[in-house]
Amino acid sequence: MTEASPLSRYQLAELGALLAEPARAAILLALMDGTTRPAGELARIAGVSPATASAHLKRLLDGGLLGLHEQGRHRYFRLANDDIAAWLEGMVLPHASRTAPAAAARDPVLCRARTCYRHLAGQLGVALCEAWLDRGWLQTGSDGICLLPVAADALVHTGWQASPTQQLLRLRGRGCLDWTERRLHLGGPLGVAITDAMLDAGWLRRAPRQRALLPTPDGLRRLAELGVRLDT
Amino acid sequence: MTEASPLSRYQLAELGALLAEPARAAILLALMDGTTRPAGELARIAGVSPATASAHLKRLLDGGLLGLHEQGRHRYFRLANDDIAAWLEGMVLPHASRTAPAAAARDPVLCRARTCYRHLAGQLGVALCEAWLDRGWLQTGSDGICLLPVAADALVHTGWQASPTQQLLRLRGRGCLDWTERRLHLGGPLGVAITDAMLDAGWLRRAPRQRALLPTPDGLRRLAELGVRLDT
């Protein structure tokens, strides 16, 4: 059997139906920054009763869009994986051609650096991925992208803690499509770990109510040392 | 005003609702190969009455997903633009992580070469775009990607008709994300024109009922002369 289309009309419709309700859309958008939130909080964000939100969460869970972590009487929800986050980011495409004939009309802060799921995206994310691949710090293999020891040494030299850096060597990342840059940035567990480390170290700060990430002056300097520059 | 999210919950829900009906999904999938079809034919494909299809087409049109060409008593529908096609191609992402843990499980023929909207996509499309950018045959500017005269000369030398090649110089293309390769291929009017020319010249043939494109032995040879190789 050679499927004529990789996606049947029914699968496509089912996927669309999951987005077709403002309450569900709000839940997905709220989780796009990689946060993990309990059902009650998502109900409040979506503006519906806990009972209604519970039904929505069940549908999203069954649809494979959400992941679940149960802890006592709490149920914490998150996006299922990087692909879901990248896919949601890509949902802006139809609007891009309608509402933004000039691509520059988009929010420049969000273009510069933001989270995609839990990892770094935007110009900075793409620059990091490409620079480190160029330098041979990242290597793509059949099991994903891994960080090489030479990179870990450089990170320690720039001020990272040695012990967590050793853990990075065991993690795997993968390419994730960046919808503003239309190139790859580093996703997967490795991408998440690197982004978390940069947040911890104060190289990046989270914008108050956005998915945007704000690089600090110190962070920009350190990143430049690591070959990551924002071309302007 | 700095919009917190580039897409509100209502916009996202509206977009999802457009896909949420199997009949509408079937219409969009049928138009993904770049064809232009009258309302009656789309009704037959979707398996609904002309009256029902008319309502669906109106919604898709109002939603900005379709374009319209009226001719006499016929109304021909097509996808609105390249972005819509690329976006639909990206709709497989959520399924990719569920149903295809190994990316190689996808149809290799479709991965090699296919149409995205009306232009060449897949390994061959990406290879062409990158090779020609490397050679300096394509140049990216503020108004898109254009073909340089040196490339036109090379095309004529490989057997293209001189007159249509001159027209290519006036067209503009743009990068379009390839969901199997996760890199850019050449879309826009320039991409469409080049693909059409290759089909006319017999370098590529359309697969009977798929969006797949089959490169002919002659076509592969000529493409290799132009620097476009399928790395295996």
Added chain:
DNA sequence: CGAACGCTTCGTTGTTGAGCGAAACATGAC
């Protein structure tokens, strides 16, 4: 233990919208 809490399930109501046939409206053929 009992009370408070977080969440889900159940039962009900109301709205949305998909679907069709019939009729209307065009256009093109004769």
Added chain:
DNA sequence: GTCATGTTTCGCTCAACAACGAAGCGTTCG
């Protein structure tokens, strides 16, 4: 003009499902 064809609009029915309150279940705290 008359008829056939392609498409849309109208009126209707029916199914799906979002939403809530109430009740139920399991967990945590005092």
